Amino acid sequence: MKKCFIIVSFLFLNFCAAQNQQSEIFQKIASTLKDFKVNTSPVPEDQLTHEIRKLREIKGGFNINEAILFKIGEDLSKGDLTQVDAEKLDHYFKVGQGKTDLDNAVVWIYRD
Structure with a gap:
């Protein structure tokens, strides 16, 4: 016992x-x-940044960029966004400054 x-x-x-x-x-x-604090400043174009980008591309799946685009589509379908606003946001996060800022922020997080 x-x-x-x-x-x-x-x-x-x-x-x-x-x-x-x-x-x-x-x-x-x-x-x-x-x-x-989110760091969206330009990242060094070195081997580490290249490897981080390669990893993100290979890993695939549901990344932050896709999550934002999904949310834009969801808000549009619910009527929370107009078609014009949705198209502006979509462009901003697909090819505009939003994409650059988001990509830079993710690379800095991986680098840290």
């Missing part, structure tokens, strides 16, 4: 320690996000 109590106590203490570590991790993330 004593062995069972010791084992249960040990497992409980490990569980509590794990919960504390998770709490510390979330606090660190929250603190980092609080001070986070």
Whole structure:
């Protein structure tokens, strides 16, 4: 019986320690996000930037650019955007400054 109590106590203490570590991790993330500033400045055209772009292209899937374009289409279909506004936003994020800023921000996040 004593062995069972010791084992249960040990497992409980490990569980509590794990919960504390998770709490510390979330606090660190929250603190980092609080001070986070989006960097859309031009990125260095070096090997690292090239590899980041290559990774994003190869990885595919649902990336931030596609998420924004999807949201524009969704807002248009719900009537929250006019056709003209949707086309302007679509152009801005597909080929305009919005695409450049978004791409730069993502590359800086990967670089950091």
